[in-house]
Amino acid sequence: MTQASDTLEYEQGNLQTGTNWWGAFVIGLAGTILVTGAAPAFLTVFGASYIPFITFFTLTGVVLCLLLAELSAMMPGRTGGSPSYAYPAYKERFPRLAPHINGITAWMYWVGWMPVAPLNMILASFYITHLFGLDTTAGIQPISTFIPYWTLAITAVGLMLLSIPAYLGIRFGTSMATILAVLSMIPLTFLSIGFIFNLDAANWAELAWFPHLDGSSFSSPIDGYPAWIMYIAYAFPLLWTVIAYEAAACYIGECKHPGRDAKIAMTLEGGYGVFVYTMLPISFVVILGAQALSDPELVDPKTMFVTFASSVFPGIGGKVMEWMMAIMLIIALVLSALNSLMGCSRSLYQMSLDGQFPKFYQHLNKNHVPDRAMMTNVGASLLIAFMGGAIEIYSFSNVGYLGSFVPVLIGYYLLRNDRPNVHRPFRLPEYFKYIALILAALYFFVWLVGGIIYSTIGGQATYYYLGVGAIFMYLPLYWYRKWEDRRDGSVSVPTVAE
Structure with missing residues (x-):
């Protein structure tokens, strides 16, 4: 086809440019803190065999971050993260299809990321109730999971309080996030290398050939299913967490120097994510061991992190470390929310x-924050809190989250192939356009095949199909917008509150 112009046209986000690579990086750490929900859930199923499994998929997240760094640097006016880069990629080759790809991609991404706020407040509530000995026997069971009243109360109050800094804008929000990020990186980094503080307690034989919890080999059946079936199935919820540090891309459009900041923020995000997601499971396995990980009486998955901290420093020191780790993890989870x-x-x-x-949703408040959209998030998050725990929310939201990357990765290929002369402040080698297609195929396979298998053998069918239903909610909202356009005879522009 004829080579296109080297000027890429797209709708500008018009948000306040009040941050830099550090602001994008520290807020993006919210993705990394998701390890607090993922590691316990998967280690107690796979044991040491979880380590090569998570390492592979975490490395795909690094590649994703690099691809998004290029896209975000070349389209600094776009906001909303990875889905916003799909529209310009498809507009020229598929002009009629492009708006729908843009809409459904952004909506799926929202379905995936919005539940992070209630999920992490729920995880924080586990540590709060553990530290203060609050009663978790009284509660409700709205779908299929029991939810203590204390969990609902802590989650609701936390979400309402967090809406205040989010409403006040990126400058105040980033300042708070910087403080929270430092406090969250301390426990994650410490726990990732915790074994060096108690080498006598570390049993490196636990890692030999990465066995399952029962001591069987990496390729042996798990819970009666072939190992490869289990790995494909659990790759579905796992990917929801190990690529979530790509969230830093949401803020590149608000950086003062996006061309420079995108490369720094996304590279650091990917690097730190690999460190945490690979080293934490190693530390847990060599310190706690397969026997403890397979016994909920010894290691409660909900509070595994504080159990690990007290194992590294037994005795009085262990109790102090338990409190310190719990407090810092609570702060880190608040950052993610x-x-x-x-x-x-x-x-x-x-x-x-x-x-x-x-x-x-085009409205901006006086702080240049999309306030109506943000308050919609708060309301939806309060509803999601009634789903219960991490695995349930993973199953629901990943139907949207993982699927949203497929058109974006294909879009990267299209931009490289159709628009090679567009200015790219950060440019990867040419062969990355093929890597993007391979990654799109892998994610699509896990999204479709892994999702269906996991919803069946993991007992999460209810939540999986709720996620499918949530995706289709895009249609009436889209039709309503088309009705608005016909009614008004023109497309409106964003308004700023006086």
Whole structure:
């Protein structure tokens, strides 16, 4: 086809440029803190065999970050993270299809990221109730999971409080996130290398050939299913967590120097993510051991992190470390919830600017924050809290989250192939366009095949199909926007509150 112009046209986000690579990086750490929900859930199923499994998929997240660094640097005016880069990629080759790809991609991303806020407040509630000995026997069971009243109360109060800094804008939000990030990196880094503080307690034989919890080999059946079936199935919820540090891309459009900041923020995000997601399981396995990991009486998955801290420093020191780790993890989880409220609002806002979502969400407050979109996140998060725990929310939201990357990765290939002369402040080698296609195929396979298998053998069918239903909710919202456009006879522009 004829070579296109080297000027890429797209709708601008018009958000305040009040941060830099550090701001994007520290807020993006919200993705890394998801290891607190993932590691216990998967280690107690796979044991040491979880380590090569998670290492492979975490490395795909690094590649994803590099690809998004290039896209975000070349389209600094876009906001809302990875889904916002799909629209410009498809507009020239598929002009009729492009708006729909943009709308459904952004909506799926929102369905994936919005539940992070309630999920992490729920995880924080586990540590709070553990530390203070609160009663968790009284509660409700709205779907299929029992939820203590204390969990609901802590989650609701936390979400409402976090909406305040999110409403006040990126400058205040990033300042708070910097403090929270430092406090969250301390426990994650410490726990990732915790074995060096008690080498006598470390049993490196636990890692030999990466066995399952029962001591069988890496390729042996698990719970009666062939190992490869289990790995494909559990890759579905696992990917929801190990690529989540790509969230830093949501804030590149608000950086003062996006061309430079994108490369730094996304590279650091990927590097730290690999460190945490690979080293933490190693530390847990060599210190706690397969026997403890397979016995919920010895290691409660909900509070595994504080159990590990007390194992590294037994005795009085262990109790002090338990409190310190719990407090810092609670702060880290709050950071992740804050990021979700802030980042997802930008996805809805950009989708409205592009013409696939009601005009109501184009509104910016006096702090240049998409306030209506952000408050929608708060309301939806309160509803998601009634799903219960991490695995249930993973199953629901990953139907949207993982699927949203497929058109974006294909879009990277299209931009490289169709628009080679567009200015790219950060440019990867040419062969990365083929790597993007391979990654798209892998994620699509895990999303479709892994998701279906996992929903069946993991007992999460209810939540999986709720996620499918949530994706289809995009259609009435899109049709309503088209009705608005016909009614008004023109596309509105974003308004700023006086």
